[in-house]
Amino acid sequence: MTDNYNAYLNTTEIPGTGSGILKGIRVSIKDNISTKDIETTCASKILKGYIPPYDAHVITLLKAAGATIAGKTNMDEFGMGSTTENSAFGPALNPRDLTRVTGGSSGGSAAAVSAGLVPMALGSDTGGSIRCPAAWCGIVGLKPSYGRVSRFGLIAYANSFEQIGPMAANVRDAAKLFSVIAGHDKKDSTSVSRPYDGNVVADIKGKIIGIPKEYFAEGVDKDVAASVREAIGKLEELGAKTTEISLPSMKYALPAYYVTCTCEASSNLDRFDGVRYGPGPETNLPWHEAYTKVREAGFGPEVKRRILLGTFALSAGYYGKYYVKAQHAKQLIAKDFARALKTCDLLAGPTMPNVAPKIGELTVDPLLMYQTDILTVPVNIAGIPAISVPCKTAHGLPVGLQLMGRMFGEESLLNAALAFEEAV
Amino acid sequence: MVKESEVLHIAELADIGISSPELGKFTEQFNSIIEYFDILDTLEITESLERPLVNVFREDEITPCLSQEDALKNSHAPEDGYIRAPKVI
Numbered sequence: 001m002t003d004n005y006n007a008y009l010n011t012t013e014i015p016g017t018g019s020g021i022l023k024g025i026r027v028s029i030k031d032n033i034s035t036k037d038i039e040t041t042c043a044s045k046i047l048k049g050y051i052p053p054y055d056a057h058v059i060t061l062l063k064a065a066g067a068t069i070a071g072k073t074n075m076d077e078f079g080m081g082s083t084t085e086n087s088a089f090g091p092a093l094n095p096r097d098l099t100r101v102t103g104g105s106s107g108g109s110a111a112a113v114s115a116g117l118v119p120m121a122l123g124s125d126t127g128g129s130i131r132c133p134a135a136w137c138g139i140v141g142l143k144p145s146y147g148r149v150s151r152f153g154l155i156a157y158a159n160s161f162e163q164i165g166p167m168a169a170n171v172r173d174a175a176k177l178f179s180v181i182a183g184h185d186k187k188d189s190t191s192v193s194r195p196y197d198g199n200v201v202a203d204i205k206g207k208i209i210g211i212p213k214e215y216f217a218e219g220v221d222k223d224v225a226a227s228v229r230e231a232i233g234k235l236e237e238l239g240a241k242t243t244e245i246s247l248p249s250m251k252y253a254l255p256a257y258y259v260t261c262t263c264e265a266s267s268n269l270d271r272f273d274g275v276r277y278g279p280g281p282e283t284n285l286p287w288h289e290a291y292t293k294v295r296e297a298g299f300g301p302e303v304k305r306r307i308l309l310g311t312f313a314l315s316a317g318y319y320g321k322y323y324v325k326a327q328h329a330k331q332l333i334a335k336d337f338a339r340a341l342k343t344c345d346l347l348a349g350p351t352m353p354n355v356a357p358k359i360g361e362l363t364v365d366p367l368l369m370y371q372t373d374i375l376t377v378p379v380n381i382a383g384i385p386a387i388s389v390p391c392k393t394a395h396g397l398p399v400g401l402q403l404m405g406r407m408f409g410e411e412s413l414l415n416a417a418l419a420f421e422e423a424v
Numbered sequence: 425m426v427k428e429s430e431v432l433h434i435a436e437l438a439d440i441g442i443s444s445p446e447l448g449k450f451t452e453q454f455n456s457i458i459e460y461f462d463i464l465d466t467l468e469i470t471e472s473l474e475r476p477l478v479n480v481f482r483e484d485e486i487t488p489c490l491s492q493e494d495a496l497k498n499s500h501a502p503e504d505g506y507i508r509a510p511k512v513i
């Protein structure tokens with residue numbers, strides 16, 4: 001396999017053990033998902049050389065279904081980023097335009113599928129990390145409902161938001177991969193018993209689609225908006241009814257997301273001190289000093305920034321101002337979605353506010369990078385599922401139509417996405 | 425406005441070393457990000473937080489787990505079945 005996109009951190013061809021529906025199908029894995037005996041780094045220097053002694057639950061399921069584990073894919077370090085430029089091993093390149101980013105953080109998985117190196121891949125989505133690169137590389141990506149896929153063996157960054165999900169060249173393949181990974185796992189206490197039968201059928205007729213006006217607000221590229229409006233028009237032609245709605249609390253979504261995820265990161269990444277895995281601290285130094293040196297050398301700038309922001313937001317005097325307020329904002333946002341999805345079957349809008357930027361364009365300012373997540377983080381906050389499916393290009397580059405659904409309503413999302421895909 | 429000395433204190437709490445050039449840059453970025461977070465302060469709390477989560481308990485049964493050898497495989501310098509760590513005292 002020739003990788004011209006820096007999509008892979010490690011290439012493997014490990015055949016599955018079972019003979020299920022993925023028999024002989026090559027599936028690539030984001031490098032924050034633990035794979036027994038295969039190096040798993042989260043694209044971080046602090047985990048260079050780490051060989052997990054066990055498989056993530058999703059990997060056990062893939063192997064049993066017959067899938068070949070075809071390599072570990074590049075990503076933003078620990079999933080922290082929206083372009084895959086925060087990888088310690090260099091950015092992944094967008095197969096649709098090599099001067100542009102793939103999106104992130106599951107950029108290597110998206111590039112591998114987009115370039116046709118594999119038909120499907122696993123990503124993980126904390127605030128858009130499956131849907132963003134799917135949109136910018138022109139593939140399908142599904143963020144499942146929180147709890148539908150086991151997180152056992154997913155190296156945690158912000159565990160109250162993240163889900164593992166399928167990325168594929170088309171809706172049928174995404175549905176097939178999702179049917180293998182969905183279901184209960186007692187090793188993840190947030191896991192629920194909602195398996196998916198993989199029976200995807202084009203179905204959109206008579207559905208009511210809410211169009212949140214906030215998804216077409218200032219900051220969304222005009223050509224991207226036009227492409228998505230045209231896609232929604234296509235859904236209407238197929239028999240869907242549309243209605244404009246509002247999610248008034250969305251203005252709090254991005255700060256609520258970044259406060260919560262940085263707080264969780266500051267705690268989750270505490271374990272990386274080099275002792276049990278990683279480069280090893282200088283054992284003759286006092287422990288604060290030894291860990292400080294390991295973490296300074298091992299973490300990249302964005303990871304340090306997020307750990308520091310989280311430590312700050314949780315520190316005495318600031319906890320009430322940031323973390324507590326963020327939890328209230330999350331509740332308001334979740335209620336906005338619940339209200340909208342009482343009357344609507346689905347919500348639709350763009351996945352990303354723009355097309356894939358040039359390499360280096362967003363890394364100049366972290367806040368600028370955070371703001372590109374404005375249309376993807378709300379569903380992670382609400383815990384609901386969302387899918388990005390390619391629609392008409394803008395500026396010659398891929399655009400994603402984002403469909404958002406009711407909690408555990410992946411069936412409707414996949415069926416609607418298939419109806420759209422077959423019609424265009 | 426967060427000062428460089430506060431960022432340095434936070435870095436000490438988080439056991440992350442940062443260099444002098446990094447400190448100035450981080451402080452500047454910190455302030456613009458925190459300013460953006462301040463919209464949360466305009467949020468009026470009118471209802472209490474709902475906590476829909478319940479504990480998931482299981483029987484405390486002995487099941488297969490990692491061997492000592494596997495558990496130590498990735499540690500920097502294991503010795504006699506133990507992990508070697510920096511001195512605490």
